[in-house]
Amino acid sequence: MSGLARVADALLVATLVVDATALVLGLVRRRAAARLVLLVGVGVHAVAVVARGVAAGHLPWANMYEYSSALALVAVAVGLWATRGTALDDVRTATVAVAVATLGVGLLLAVPAGPLVPALATPWLAVHTSAAIVASGILTVGVAATGLYLWRGTDVLDALASRVVTLGFLVWTFAVLSGAVWAEQAWGRYWGWDPKETAAFVTWLLYAAYLHARATPRWRGRRAAWVGVAAYVALAVTYYVVNLVVVGLHSYA
Amino acid sequence: MRTALWLLAALALAATFATFVPQEPVVPATVAAWRAGTAGPGPTATWLLDAAGMFDVVGSWWWTGLLGLLLVSLTGCLTMRVRVLVLAARRPPDLLRHTGLREHAVVHAAAPQAALDDAARWLVRRRFRVVRTGDVVAAERGRWREVGSIAFHLSLYLLLAGAVVGQTRGFTAQLDLAEGRSFSETPLSYDVLDTGRWFDVADHRGFLVTLLDFALDTHPDGTAADYVATVAIEPGGDGRSGGARREEQVRINHPVRQDGVVLHLVRYGVAPRLVVRDGDGREVFRDAVRLRGAGGGAWAGAAKVRLGEPGERSQLALDVAVLPSLGQDAPDVVDPRAGRSAALPVDPLVVVDLYAGDLGLEAPRPLSQARPGWGPDQVVGRARLRAGGPAVALGPGHTVELTGVASWAGLQVRRAPGLGLLAAGGLLMLAGLAVSSHAYRRRVVVRSEDGAVVVAGRSWQRPDRAAVERDALVATLVARHGASVAPAATGAGRSPS
Numbered sequence: 064m065s066g067l068a069r070v071a072d073a074l075l076v077a078t079l080v081v082d083a084t085a086l087v088l089g090l091v092r093r094r095a096a097a098r099l100v101l102l103v104g105v106g107v108h109a110v111a112v113v114a115r116g117v118a119a120g121h122l123p124w125a126n127m128y129e130y131s132s133a134l135a136l137v138a139v140a141v142g143l144w145a146t147r148g149t150a151l152d153d154v155r156t157a158t159v160a161v162a163v164a165t166l167g168v169g170l171l172l173a174v175p176a177g178p179l180v181p182a183l184a185t186p187w188l189a190v191h192t193s194a195a196i197v198a199s200g201i202l203t204v205g206v207a208a209t210g211l212y213l214w215r216g217t218d219v220l221d222a223l224a225s226r227v228v229t230l231g232f233l234v235w236t237f238a239v240l241s242g243a244v245w246a247e248q249a250w251g252r253y254w255g256w257d258p259k260e261t262a263a264f265v266t267w268l269l270y271a272a273y274l275h276a277r278a279t280p281r282w283r284g285r286r287a288a289w290v291g292v293a294a295y296v297a298l299a300v301t302y303y304v305v306n307l308v309v310v311g312l313h314s315y316a
Numbered sequence: 317m318r319t320a321l322w323l324l325a326a327l328a329l330a331a332t333f334a335t336f337v338p339q340e341p342v343v344p345a346t347v348a349a350w351r352a353g354t355a356g357p358g359p360t361a362t363w364l365l366d367a368a369g370m371f372d373v374v375g376s377w378w379w380t381g382l383l384g385l386l387l388v389s390l391t392g393c394l395t396m397r398v399r400v401l402v403l404a405a406r407r408p409p410d411l412l413r414h415t416g417l418r419e420h421a422v423v424h425a426a427a428p429q430a431a432l433d434d435a436a437r438w439l440v441r442r443r444f445r446v447v448r449t450g451d452v453v454a455a456e457r458g459r460w461r462e463v464g465s466i467a468f469h470l471s472l473y474l475l476l477a478g479a480v481v482g483q484t485r486g487f488t489a490q491l492d493l494a495e496g497r498s499f500s501e502t503p504l505s506y507d508v509l510d511t512g513r514w515f516d517v518a519d520h521r522g523f524l525v526t527l528l529d530f531a532l533d534t535h536p537d538g539t540a541a542d543y544v545a546t547v548a549i550e551p552g553g554d555g556r557s558g559g560a561r562r563e564e565q566v567r568i569n570h571p572v573r574q575d576g577v578v579l580h581l582v583r584y585g586v587a588p589r590l591v592v593r594d595g596d597g598r599e600v601f602r603d604a605v606r607l608r609g610a611g612g613g614a615w616a617g618a619a620k621v622r623l624g625e626p627g628e629r630s631q632l633a634l635d636v637a638v639l640p641s642l643g644q645d646a647p648d649v650v651d652p653r654a655g656r657s658a659a660l661p662v663d664p665l666v667v668v669d670l671y672a673g674d675l676g677l678e679a680p681r682p683l684s685q686a687r688p689g690w691g692p693d694q695v696v697g698r699a700r701l702r703a704g705g706p707a708v709a710l711g712p713g714h715t716v717e718l719t720g721v722a723s724w725a726g727l728q729v730r731r732a733p734g735l736g737l738l739a740a741g742g743l744l745m746l747a748g749l750a751v752s753s754h755a756y757r758r759r760v761v762v763r764s765e766d767g768a769v770v771v772a773g774r775s776w777q778r779p780d781r782a783a784v785e786r787d788a789l790v791a792t793l794v795a796r797h798g799a800s801v802a803p804a805a806t807g808a809g810r811s812p813s
Contacts, residue, residue, distance in 0.1 A: 178535045180655030181542050185569040222780055229753045236749055240742045249569045250653050251580030251728045252488075253738065254479075256342055256374055261335040268328040272321055279317045297328070305335065310343075312654045 089156030131169025137200025464751025474741030583726025609650030613640030
């Protein structure tokens with residue numbers, strides 16, 4: 064393994080430590096300190112991702128290790144952005160908790176930096192996979208806000224969840240549709256009910272149900288929020304369970 | 317809306333089953349293993365799943381039923397919403413008749429009329445639709461949200477139409493070609509062909525395709541870098557298509573188009589070139605036998621040698637295998653589309669078994685399905701061969717020779733009408749979603765009342781954002797007119813009228 068790949072791995076472990084520190088600071092309500100440490104974490108993490116990309120010679124999201132890292136980075140960055148100038152530090156803290164878990168699992172799945180398999184060696188990796196990462200990161204902030212809303216019941220949390228999930232749903236839709244375009248080109252069919260496709264569709268349906276529930280009189284509020292939690296569970300299943308347990312065309316990791 | 321919610325949930329549940337229960341159209345071998353009891357949750361659970369149609373969820377009647385119900389619910393809802401939207405576009409709602417307004421702030425302006433003028437200008441600049449009367453400015457913005465939402469839902473019809481057109485008018489066929497072999501491409505000449513119900517042969521021009529070469533390029537670490545099937549394509553003989561013979565490379569992510577059909581590389585393998593002769597030295601078989609990856613770097617396949625006369629029971633067939641080299645690692649299923657590749661063997665050891673008897677060869681089925689009936693007692697000869705070696709005895713009365721080892725490529729040939737509809741549907745879906753996520757509907761009413769200017773508003777979505785916007789309007793009015801401001805009484809729902 065090249066020296067640069069080693070540096071990237073080390074920086075990712077450092078990111079885990081920094082983010083976990085920010086998580087603890089957030090839990091003990093040292094808000095300013097938590098935010099500052101998290102900004103450092105984002106900086107270190109970004110350098111780690113770039114180093115991994117240079118070492119591998121391609122966009123570093125071709126396996127679960129790389130994907131988890133990028134996903135955690137996006138989630139933390141979106142969490143920082145969505146809570147800037149608000150008193151919603153707890154949403155950021157909850158997001159960091161999920162991001163730290165994601166990063167931890169990712170490190171367990173570490174693989175050496177290597178070349179792309181032919182199926183992934185196309186610009187569609189930058190389009191489809193990036194969209195899936197960005198959508199998952201945004202929806203992670205969404206579930207943090209939704210979960211806290213279920214706990215605390217404050218409307219401002221519900222409003223934030225709605226705004227964030229609406230954006231995440233848009234990007235997820237783009238991820239699924241661009242995946243169909245890529246599948247048409249690479250596999251000769253735009254939709255084949257491959258387990259990953261089916262699970263991504265379930266996730267899409269449940270987020271659509273969440274947005275509908277928010278506009279349905281007897282469902283808005285807590286019941287809708289539970290639908291939102293179920294949708295995020297589907298997203299996590301789409302990523303972890305389908306990749307690790309089910310065999311399909313998406314088994315690159 | 318509540319109906320739609322339940323239907324979405326039911327569809328999600330059904331699709332969850334389709335994620336975890338193997339689906340027959342996708343992985344038939346796995347489903348067969350579940351039914352045979354060699355894999356899966358056991359006979360009782362498998363029987364229950366089978367009875368409920370869980371092995372082909374999207375092909376089941378209840379999936380179609382759910383989709384149908386969702387479509388009915390969607391159509392009913394959309395008809396109403398489109399009608400309201402069209403009416404609103406034809407005759408915009410009277411902004412002066414407002415309900416549900418909340419007072420936002422009271423501005424004590426020196427010149428209320430001038431303040432109203434400024435408020436109107438401010439709102440116009442912010443692209444509100446503004447109505448001005450003597451002492452009232454009423455404005456609304458965000459109708460595009462509904463337009464976007466309706467566009468999103470209409471896109472579902474386009475996607476559905478595109479999928480149905482592709483299903484009913486398209487075709488998908490498999491074509492496995494060894495190097496040097498040609499195939500006259502017409503819908504009637506495939507072994508495996510899946511056509512839509514209203515597929516029309518007249519739409520199909522046909523052409524001749526020859527596999528010139530298949531190459532598996534590898535990285536220094538041995539992983540696959542690229543799969544390249546070099547083909548020659550000659551347009552069909554009907555004179556309509558025109559164009560000369562051309563050479564193309566079919567690769568993963570790089571399909572080749574010809575006369576409205578698309579060639580995708582989906583499989584590959586090794587193909588030993590075998591010659592079998594009978595006791596009199598007559599050639600009874602000469603072909604490259606296509607072998608598939610059989611796990612661990614082994615390759616296996618079969619070929620029909622002699623069908624025999626009906627009832628004669630003297631059929632001959634070959635079972636061919638390439639044994640793996642030491643230290644080779646390869647997945648059980650070789651699938652270049654999923655990045656599961658196995659190296660093509662160099663100078664392999666080829667094992668050939670000759671089967672004789674009633675082998676079911678007359679059935680028009682690929683040998684991969686006919687073979688399970690063959691028994692060890694039907695083997696009449698076995699030979700181990702290396703390329704370039706001499707002919708070897710294959711049981712009593714036959715010899716076999718390995719004249720070379722070629723590769724083969726599996727191409728999917730597909731005509732997929734309806735892609736344009738799908739693309740339009742996808743774009744409309746994204747555009748509608750983007751608009752409806754961004755826009756939000758709200759009203760602002762500014763009126764002069766007892767020498768003061770009252771700012772009130774109502775928002776249908778995103779009340780926090782709308783309040784910030786009204787704050788900005790109030791700040792502008794205060795700055796321009798040097799007036800004092802009082803926050804509105806907090807009485808919820810108080811209307812200024």
